[in-house]
Amino acid sequence: MKKLYSCLILLGIATALPAVPSHAASVQIDKPKIELELAPGETYSGEVTVENSADEELKVRLYLEDWKYKSSGKGDKDFFPGGSTEQTASPWITFSPADEVLKPFGHVTARYTVRVPESATGGHYSVLFFETILGSAEQADGSNILVAGRIGALFFIRVKGTVEAKGEFRSIELVPPKGNAPLVVRTDFANTGNVEITAAGKFLAMDAAGKIAARGDLGSIYTQSGQSASKESEWIGRLEPGTYQAVLTYDLGGGDIRTEEREFTVT
Amino acid sequence: MKKSILRIAAATLALAFTMLPNSFAVTQTTTVSVSAQVQSALAFDVILMKVNPTTNAETASASMAFGDLKKNGFGGLDAAQYFKVYMTANTQSLPYTISQNGTAVSNGTTTLPNNACKVTPSYNPADNGNAALVGTLGTAGTWVGNRTLYTSNATGAVRTITGFYGLIGDPSTGAGNYVPESQATGNYAGTIVFTMTA
16 A cells, blocks of 8 residues: 555656656666675775666766765765765775766666775765766856756775774653643764764653553664764654653664663643 | 257356356466565656746756846845756655755856855645655755755655745845845856755
């Protein structure tokens, strides 16, 4: 049913939007994330295929940048010139080609090689962008802005034997629902290790009789080494007045699961 | 007569057997191997449209050519023209973000005020088969610099979002700046790059 619904939405999008006009970029890559665990000094080679989903020729430019999670903890990212951040992996990566013309509905395979330095430790990050310029700048008087679209294959490289995945919850606050206000969970998480951590949270609340009265997803908090982030999650539902025991579970990956309990009262 | 009745009965029976559902037929089990793989992929479509400010009609555009800026009667200069960028991401269930990064709009020596370069992220259910917004839209502001336009939900639902781009101040919000009438003449240029990553 869910798949059927997704198909209907896609069909709706396809029919609602204008047919791909000449000044559009429509590209696809087959590897959104490249997660590697490599030993110091090790070399790894791989491929990313980029496809032109439109019926027009597209010029694609490939280049590397560094990336970091933003402090929002939502997984959105800031991008920086390759090699400019502390946890960069960009200087370790070579790739080919750097430019390519994609035929209508054609594809090109980019080959990359990662060489991990002997002295490397922890987690390192880079992104291989595939950028296309929409059309070309019109020779117009006045103000003219060139538009480009890019899609990135993110590199997450962990240096084998040196990874320390550590984090701590600085605070977990639970605000009981009241009137029309939902139950709110505020989580502050600090990544104290040397590698990225995605802390995926869930909660359930049991009433005085031990029956599960509420269950929900707290979402994920995305951080890299040295970053702290806060997340506020809401559960919209109705709880009868009474005292409840909430169990909050956070999966930090690699088998590290933390559990916290909180008691709260609904008046 | 008897033979005819028998023939008709035999024919009816034969027809009845051919029309019977499989459940009435002799049970036969055939195992068919079905194999399918959904390839992991990330797709991003960006479509740039020029919007006629009078009729709202949209036409494909190669770049955001705002043309000559005109006096707006409030002591500044505006572009009558504005642009709409459609962005659609399909990450096959991975959460994703769409952002944009714009350079300052410069004629080589001087730049337009950043706050006069305005983007407003927007969501229209009609662009999405009437599906509701499930992610988080970014806030309106200057297109100069890095700005998150959309953060998907945890399951990376496919959605089309739009960004309205204008060279116009917005005194009603107090956030916009006009291009001053004293702005140095010349042709101004800049770049906006739309980024999608999972």
